[in-house]
Amino acid sequence: MTTSDPAGAPADDLDDRRSQILRAALDVISHRGYSDTRVADVALRAGISPALVMYYFQTKDRLLAEATRLAEDLWYQHGNRRLEAIPSATARLEELVRLTCLPQDDPALGESWAVWLDLWAQAVHWPEVAAVREEFDEHWRETIRSVVRDGQASDEFQLVDVDDVAISLSAVLDGLAIQVALRDPVVTAHRAFDVAMMLAARLLGFSWRA
Amino acid sequence: MTTSDPAGAPADDLDDRRSQILRAALDVISHRGYSDTRVADVALRAGISPALVMYYFQTKDRLLAEATRLAEDLWYQHGNRRLEAIPSATARLEELVRLTCLPQDDPALGESWAVWLDLWAQAVHWPEVAAVREEFDEHWRETIRSVVRDGQASDEFQLVDVDDVAISLSAVLDGLAIQVALRDPVVTAHRAFDVAMMLAARLLGFSWRA
Amino acid sequence: MTTSDPAGAPADDLDDRRSQILRAALDVISHRGYSDTRVADVALRAGISPALVMYYFQTKDRLLAEATRLAEDLWYQHGNRRLEAIPSATARLEELVRLTCLPQDDPALGESWAVWLDLWAQAVHWPEVAAVREEFDEHWRETIRSVVRDGQASDEFQLVDVDDVAISLSAVLDGLAIQVALRDPVVTAHRAFDVAMMLAARLLGFSWRA
Amino acid sequence: MTTSDPAGAPADDLDDRRSQILRAALDVISHRGYSDTRVADVALRAGISPALVMYYFQTKDRLLAEATRLAEDLWYQHGNRRLEAIPSATARLEELVRLTCLPQDDPALGESWAVWLDLWAQAVHWPEVAAVREEFDEHWRETIRSVVRDGQASDEFQLVDVDDVAISLSAVLDGLAIQVALRDPVVTAHRAFDVAMMLAARLLGFSWRA
DNA sequence: TATGAATGAGAGTTCATTCAT
DNA sequence: GATGAATGAACTCTCATTCAT
Numbered sequence: 001m002t003t004s005d006p007a008g009a010p011a012d013d014l015d016d017r018r019s020q021i022l023r024a025a026l027d028v029i030s031h032r033g034y035s036d037t038r039v040a041d042v043a044l045r046a047g048i049s050p051a052l053v054m055y056y057f058q059t060k061d062r063l064l065a066e067a068t069r070l071a072e073d074l075w076y077q078h079g080n081r082r083l084e085a086i087p088s089a090t091a092r093l094e095e096l097v098r099l100t101c102l103p104q105d106d107p108a109l110g111e112s113w114a115v116w117l118d119l120w121a122q123a124v125h126w127p128e129v130a131a132v133r134e135e136f137d138e139h140w141r142e143t144i145r146s147v148v149r150d151g152q153a154s155d156e157f158q159l160v161d162v163d164d165v166a167i168s169l170s171a172v173l174d175g176l177a178i179q180v181a182l183r184d185p186v187v188t189a190h191r192a193f194d195v196a197m198m199l200a201a202r203l204l205g206f207s208w209r210a
Numbered sequence: 211m212t213t214s215d216p217a218g219a220p221a222d223d224l225d226d227r228r229s230q231i232l233r234a235a236l237d238v239i240s241h242r243g244y245s246d247t248r249v250a251d252v253a254l255r256a257g258i259s260p261a262l263v264m265y266y267f268q269t270k271d272r273l274l275a276e277a278t279r280l281a282e283d284l285w286y287q288h289g290n291r292r293l294e295a296i297p298s299a300t301a302r303l304e305e306l307v308r309l310t311c312l313p314q315d316d317p318a319l320g321e322s323w324a325v326w327l328d329l330w331a332q333a334v335h336w337p338e339v340a341a342v343r344e345e346f347d348e349h350w351r352e353t354i355r356s357v358v359r360d361g362q363a364s365d366e367f368q369l370v371d372v373d374d375v376a377i378s379l380s381a382v383l384d385g386l387a388i389q390v391a392l393r394d395p396v397v398t399a400h401r402a403f404d405v406a407m408m409l410a411a412r413l414l415g416f417s418w419r420a
Numbered sequence: 421m422t423t424s425d426p427a428g429a430p431a432d433d434l435d436d437r438r439s440q441i442l443r444a445a446l447d448v449i450s451h452r453g454y455s456d457t458r459v460a461d462v463a464l465r466a467g468i469s470p471a472l473v474m475y476y477f478q479t480k481d482r483l484l485a486e487a488t489r490l491a492e493d494l495w496y497q498h499g500n501r502r503l504e505a506i507p508s509a510t511a512r513l514e515e516l517v518r519l520t521c522l523p524q525d526d527p528a529l530g531e532s533w534a535v536w537l538d539l540w541a542q543a544v545h546w547p548e549v550a551a552v553r554e555e556f557d558e559h560w561r562e563t564i565r566s567v568v569r570d571g572q573a574s575d576e577f578q579l580v581d582v583d584d585v586a587i588s589l590s591a592v593l594d595g596l597a598i599q600v601a602l603r604d605p606v607v608t609a610h611r612a613f614d615v616a617m618m619l620a621a622r623l624l625g626f627s628w629r630a
Numbered sequence: 631m632t633t634s635d636p637a638g639a640p641a642d643d644l645d646d647r648r649s650q651i652l653r654a655a656l657d658v659i660s661h662r663g664y665s666d667t668r669v670a671d672v673a674l675r676a677g678i679s680p681a682l683v684m685y686y687f688q689t690k691d692r693l694l695a696e697a698t699r700l701a702e703d704l705w706y707q708h709g710n711r712r713l714e715a716i717p718s719a720t721a722r723l724e725e726l727v728r729l730t731c732l733p734q735d736d737p738a739l740g741e742s743w744a745v746w747l748d749l750w751a752q753a754v755h756w757p758e759v760a761a762v763r764e765e766f767d768e769h770w771r772e773t774i775r776s777v778v779r780d781g782q783a784s785d786e787f788q789l790v791d792v793d794d795v796a797i798s799l800s801a802v803l804d805g806l807a808i809q810v811a812l813r814d815p816v817v818t819a820h821r822a823f824d825v826a827m828m829l830a831a832r833l834l835g836f837s838w839r840a
Numbered sequence: 841t842a843t844g845a846a847t848g849a850g851a852g853t854t855c856a857t858t859c860a861t
Numbered sequence: 862g863a864t865g866a867a868t869g870a871a872c873t874c875t876c877a878t879t880c881a882t
Contacts (some may be wrong), residue, residue: 591806
């Protein structure tokens, strides 16, 4: 009674401020990029003083690192939530493509891709970021592999090499997502979606009508 | 008179200093990224004073913008040089894939992909960069389309939709190049090459043996 | 009742926390110097929160000032305890020299000299510190004068001017203590002791064999 | 003609700005102490921007270190200049005592002692400072030894142990200088001078009338 | 009494840019 | 054309101090 909240979100309550700051950081990062994100911007967005940001994260680097982790968590949490209820592998694969090519349809995804692009750019130069990126991308490929295996088990997909397909599909999705994120006039979101599904259908041998 | 050069490279001579600085800038950018590139670094690499860099480019932004243009020019000049001598479309397509997936085999390509990744990351936030990026990527897709059309004309490739194939292939190549550039242990350069060729073969209907 | 103490140290009990904090402060000061002593350091050493330190002392300045007072009190309490049992003035003088030149032989003296050095340095610039310092040094000279007078009354020392001797001896002891505190390789603790005693013997006309 | 200055001060001209800043730093240090010396203060005193201070010294630490070196150089240069013309050892010793006990008589000495006190206080905690301090004090004792040896050679002084005398005298002078620098009402500058000379006379066996 | 959270006021340092020479 | 010197405007991080609980 005294601790008003119903069990379930205690962790979130404990670091209420921390996650508030992290969300603010993520917001700033996705709008201005890592290198143009100032501690003062994050503080302003969170409605607190810059000193308080330091109080919770000690250094700017730590703040950005944790914000990146949060971005990944949010992405996967949300992705899983959207995927888990779907029974057929084909529909799940379609949802996966939708997730990457039509992120604007889902406000929860925010400007995730802006962050991933920045992450890649940083990873080229900074080993620590590279490690995070690698783990993230492997997780992503594993998600794809898992769907592919399910589809093969249920005879929805042909028995092609799972690793090859994962590499191919993740590459296509990354490449298309970039164009969509950068609002390329040639590669619109829906065009990207269609192209990706067409290619997936061709690779996995299921039929697909745009 | 002594330094007057025989027609052929007059522009290059006029901007001797300019292009020297631009090459230095490109070098620094590819090693440390746009956001960590200082005017002083470029000057140091070029063996001149920071003030002279400003003298030629007025602002850092202008310097980086022109360096980006130079990167594109070098990429395409080199690409064309490698492509133009090749007669068959299939072999030209293979060379295209080689160009993106095995850049380390060609010292002239340098760390180009590090620059493209950075370019994408910047383009998310800055409209001017976005414009440059768009033009660049469209140019890239047109290069692909051109090869595909040639292959179709010579009956090497099937008569599929050229635009679809260009979008698909450029997306796959971008996606794979990212992993290669970031030295992902799962997607090695040669694996990327094989996967890309396999996919191209499937899309265009030519036969390919890894 | 349980914590009620038998008369004798009531003040000390009332300010239990205060003196705990002061001792912590002294510890930090002697290891890092006044200017590098943070309120947070003192709190950490005392095992409490910085806010509680402020609660008891209001400002950092006040804390440092009181810590300085404590340092003096401890020094004199300890000095007196060591001196009072000694009957002859000569032996008492020797103990005085031992106190300043061989502080490391007595763990109770701690890093006192580190604090005095810092006190002098501060006193140059801050009048309030200067006042404390002056009182302290005068107290020190009076201690010397007192021993000298005793020795003259008991015919151990010659009847030289007491003030001159106090100034001379306190200066020599200060000067030597500095070198010892700074671990000068030329002026070791024992060398300092010998030199001081030799000089005292010469000034006061008692015989001394090293 | 073009380089207007007559040979002799070229080095000083080369680092005009550097030494101007160092002098400003020394000025600030002697008035406020090392720990309260801000880069901005030094810049203000020198009439330039803080950034220019960094331009010449890179870090604050380097600035303070070089300022300390300058203080020593100035002290010794000036001391030597005052000593070298004096023929008799006794008179030279007297000048030495005057140098430490009556620094206010000579504007060139400035607030040197404020700096030495601070130096000692820092040396307790910082090894690098300790090294500088040790060298400085040894130099000082060697100056004394040299005068003593001269006096013994000329039969002005008795043949006592030179090292002992140097340690004793330097200690007394340090101790007295502290009191003078701190303007102790009991130990006035002239009193300090008399006491020091009396003690020197006693140690070295020359006659001295205050 | 005791603390965690919060902040304002700096402090050192960086860096693009300017300017006199 | 070329530079060293100079600066203003940030930006990160520190720390004494305050306040609600």
